[in-house]
Amino acid sequence: MENVNLKINGLEVSAPAGSTILEAAHLAGIKIPTLCFLKEINEIGACRMCVVEVKGARNLVAACVYPVTEGMEVYTNTPKLIKSRRRTLQLLLSNHDKKCLSCVRSGNCELQQLCREYGVEDENYFEGKTNHYELDDSAAHMIRDNNKCILCRRCVAVCEKTQGIGVIGPNNRGFDTFIGSAFDMGLGETSCVSCGQCIAVCPTGALYEKDYTNQIIEAIADPDKYV
Ligand code: FES
Incomplete structure (x- = not known):
């Protein structure tokens, strides 16, 4: 594949044509912060943490979705970006x-x-x-706490693209947007397969496993209670 040459923070970088600025920076060992980005799964430019300055561009651009071009000059850590x-x-x-x-x-x-x-x-x-949301504890394995959700949509992407299930997605619009199942169903009422991949990719505490430690301790102490 053809390469394109650009400068990042004054450093000469060569990256495959079609790469994003984020990928080119990664090749050069330059770190750009991300939040919503999940390689090949969630590249939607939603959170704007990865913004960089491109010489000649009127606005800051999201490095995770902006393609590199020959001769481009990029800055990743200026006072404006910080x-x-x-x-x-x-x-x-x-x-x-x-x-x-x-x-x-x-x-x-x-x-x-x-x-x-x-x-x-x-x-x-x-x-x-x-916004204030009720916890969704309807699933056997996990809890969704939308009060800690940052709407990065990583969970939505892995559910749909990695697991092929697609039982969650954005509901409502604008400030009222929240991630959940359709028709106000709890996760436990959907065809969720309890894979837990959404928990693994969540960048905050919005999704977490249920803790059955107390029940296990009780069952060990009093097995008859659980037969
Ligand atoms: Fe979220 Fe790029 S990482 S917009």
Whole structure:
């Protein structure tokens, strides 16, 4: 395949034609932050964490979906980009249940990690309307907590493209958008096969496995109760 030559942060980079800026940066060992991106599964440019500056372009572009071209000059870490990513994180936090201390993903949360990396400490920078959702605990194996969902759609993509099931998707529009099953059904009422792939790709604590530890301890202590 033909290669194209470009510069990223002043570094000469050669990448296969048709690559995205994110892929070219990866080849050059340059890290660009991402949140919604899942290689070949969810390349939809939704979260805007991966924004970069391209010389001559009027706006910031999403590196995960923007193709490289011959002679392109890209910048990945300018003050303007850092400000933009910080703003994106502040906006995500403005409608996010911030009970991180009790969250199962605390310490292993991509949103939390990026906030730390970008010094986003004021989690209430934007105040205003917030959404409140009931937990969906209808499935035997997992819980969906849409109060922690950032609408990255990774779960939707793996359910449909990797597992071939497609029982979840975006509902409503705009600020009222939430991920769930059609017709207000709980996940337990759908043909979900409990593969857990959606949990594995969720970048926050919006999806997590049910914890049956107490029942197991009880069953060991009193087996008759469970026969
Ligand atoms: Fe590129 Fe989300 S990672 S827009």
